[in-house]
Amino acid sequence: VAPLILDEAADATVYRFLSFLRLLMLVHPRVGADQYAQQLGLEAGVVSGWNAVHRASGAETPVVYVFIGPEGGRYSEEPPDRDEQIHHVREDDLPTFEGSFAWRQVMQLADMLCERRPQGIDPTWVQERTDLLCALAKTPLRGPDEAVDERIDWNLAGIRDAVNGPTASLLTFKKPIAQVVDDSLRFRLTLTQAYNIVGVLLARYMITFPSPLDEMGVVARVKNQIDHLISLTSSITRDRHVFDLGSYAQLSYVGLLWANAVILMAKQLANRSEGESLTRWFERRALYMEEAAAHNLYPSIFDPISLAPFGAVEYKLARTVGIINPKGIYAGAGEIGPGPLAPEQVWPRVQSYSASRARVSADNPAFENFFSPESVEHLSLFVLTMKLGQSLG
Amino acid sequence: VGSGWSNRSRLLAAVTLGAAAAQSAVELRLTEEARTGEQSPLLARVESAVGPAAATMFVERDRDRHFILETALAAVALYLAGKYLEGFVEGLGIPGLGRKHGEAIAAAVRSGLDGLTRDEKLDRTALEQPADALSATLLALHEHRSDVQALASGKAGLVAILEERDIPSSEAERIAEDVGEMLWRL
Numbered sequence A: 001v002a003p004l005i006l007d008e009a010a011d012a013t014v015y016r017f018l019s020f021l022r023l024l025m026l027v028h029p030r031v032g033a034d035q036y037a038q039q040l041g042l043e044a045g046v047v048s049g050w051n052a053v054h055r056a057s058g059a060e061t062p063v064v065y066v067f068i069g070p071e072g073g074r075y076s077e078e079p080p081d082r083d084e085q086i087h088h089v090r091e092d093d094l095p096t097f098e099g100s101f102a103w104r105q106v107m108q109l110a111d112m113l114c115e116r117r118p119q120g121i122d123p124t125w126v127q128e129r130t131d132l133l134c135a136l137a138k139t140p141l142r143g144p145d146e147a148v149d150e151r152i153d154w155n156l157a158g159i160r161d162a163v164n165g166p167t168a169s170l171l172t173f174k175k176p177i178a179q180v181v182d183d184s185l186r187f188r189l190t191l192t193q194a195y196n197i198v199g200v201l202l203a204r205y206m207i208t209f210p211s212p213l214d215e216m217g218v219v220a221r222v223k224n225q226i227d228h229l230i231s232l233t234s235s236i237t238r239d240r241h242v243f244d245l246g247s248y249a250q251l252s253y254v255g256l257l258w259a260n261a262v263i264l265m266a267k268q269l270a271n272r273s274e275g276e277s278l279t280r281w282f283e284r285r286a287l288y289m290e291e292a293a294a295h296n297l298y299p300s301i302f303d304p305i306s307l308a309p310f311g312a313v314e315y316k317l318a319r320t321v322g323i324i325n326p327k328g329i330y331a332g333a334g335e336i337g338p339g340p341l342a343p344e345q346v347w348p349r350v351q352s353y354s355a356s357r358a359r360v361s362a363d364n365p366a367f368e369n370f371f372s373p374e375s376v377e378h379l380s381l382f383v384l385t386m387k388l389g390q391s392l393g
Numbered sequence B: 001v002g003s004g005w006s007n008r009s010r011l012l013a014a015v016t017l018g019a020a021a022a023q024s025a026v027e028l029r030l031t032e033e034a035r036t037g038e039q040s041p042l043l044a045r046v047e048s049a050v051g052p053a054a055a056t057m058f059v060e061r062d063r064d065r066h067f068i069l070e071t072a073l074a075a076v077a078l079y080l081a082g083k084y085l086e087g088f089v090e091g092l093g094i095p096g097l098g099r100k101h102g103e104a105i106a107a108a109v110r111s112g113l114d115g116l117t118r119d120e121k122l123d124r125t126a127l128e129q130p131a132d133a134l135s136a137t138l139l140a141l142h143e144h145r146s147d148v149q150a151l152a153s154g155k156a157g158l159v160a161i162l163e164e165r166d167i168p169s170s171e172a173e174r175i176a177e178d179v180g181e182m183l184w185r186l
Helices: A012-024 A029-039 A101-116 A123-137 A146-163 A170-185 A191-208 A218-242 A245-272 A276-302 A312-320 A343-355 A373-391 B009-015 B019-029 B041-059 B070-092 B095-117 B125-144 B148-164 B169-184
Strands: A049-054 A063-069 A072-076 A086-090 B065-067
Touching: A012 A029, A012 A101, A012 A123, A012 A245, A012 A276, A029 A101, A029 A123, A029 A276, A101 A123, A146 A170, A146 A191, A146 A373, A170 A191, A170 A245, A170 A373, A191 A218, A191 A245, A191 A373, A218 A245, A218 A276, A218 A373, A218 B169, A245 A276, A245 A343, A276 B041, A312 A343, B041 B070, B041 B125, B041 B169, B070 B095, B070 B125, B070 B148, B070 B169, B095 B125, B125 B169, B148 B169
Parallel strands: A049 A086
Antiparallel strands: A049 A063, A063 A072, A072 B065
């Protein structure tokens, strides 16, 4: 893996462009643009009281209910009492990407980068990313993704070929996932595409590559792998602050990749498990990971405060609202807590802190250590079994 | 666990734009009301060690997701601080200390547990008094803060409680370690 990590604090335009890519490539460009507009107060989105969120076609659960009140929030798949007034929000009504404020921002930044050509970024690279954003924005919000399915099939076919040949090793299994990590950090895939590929591949590795030499059962293997990724995500979340700004941003992004791979695997396996305790185990792991991601990782990408140095609307928001949830904000921004900020002070502080910190290396465990020790053993034993079989004819 | 992943098309629908993203939007909308008021320094430290993800595992009881606010987080923090000290004092093995501080520790555990199990609105001030009493207990026990057996006992008890709530072992270990560290940081 050779992730894209630049000295983002050295150039505000580079940082803001990459930050917008992270925001818009996280789920779907239209979703990212809408989140940004909502955070800036340009779009209403959900309101106080009960909201029925009608998901776009292809969703497993067509409607979910979100309650927002002064005492807290609630998210339910069951409708509230009949007497409750419900505000309806429809995903299909999300504005087009090309008409969004985020789109205007990212295109302006792209123009500036093409003109200035800072080190590490050339106009072709910028053009490829903006073209991809616009193409992705036209894809459905939910439902099947042929590119994902094709990539999974292609990877599994390659692995099947390799394990029947003489050169199979642990790397045979590791490389497809490492390539997805690299592609997502270089914005060749959305993070959603990336974790769907990674989640399926990891689950397949644990479930469908048996070895008579491995005494550990399938369930224990899957559980170990899920807990390993939770632990990896937690380490990334804690340790990312000691690095420079570009490293911090990329580590946050890859942390979200692992977190969502865990959520995907745990939810799907909860649905397919027999026995209440096993289902509950997977559901609770998914809940834990969702909460950790929502509080610690999503704000690093979604919160406009992380876009300093600010544009005009962001500046106003920083002065009036400032930070709502300080978790997930780069430590280099200084002593931060909930409340308004002095916007002028944020970027110089970030730059000064970032300049004193090291760049994360490509061989950092965050990018490479995605197999649990038990998975390594399992896959190594599988390869060994295949080689034994081949040598015995 | 099922044997295959035949219907992959369902995967994209399962997580994308899921509860976590919705929560991010909800957090933006929640008023600052819940964040006002003076906070016990002890509770604030333990809250930062526990974190909202672990705290959620104590308050979720059904399929609906209740977005945790600071008051509920404070209740979990108080409960865990009390349970840690319960184990710590037990590990010290000095019966007199148990008698002397047992009441304050038990009151903290009770108040925290009450706060995280009740359905109606939690009054934050109900947590402040037992938290202050717990701070005084910590001060009194400060000379024992390096006792290896007591530290191990406090941590082990907390790890077991966290694991009972389905928090992964490595996370439980880390949280228990952090809670211990935060408690003694007077």
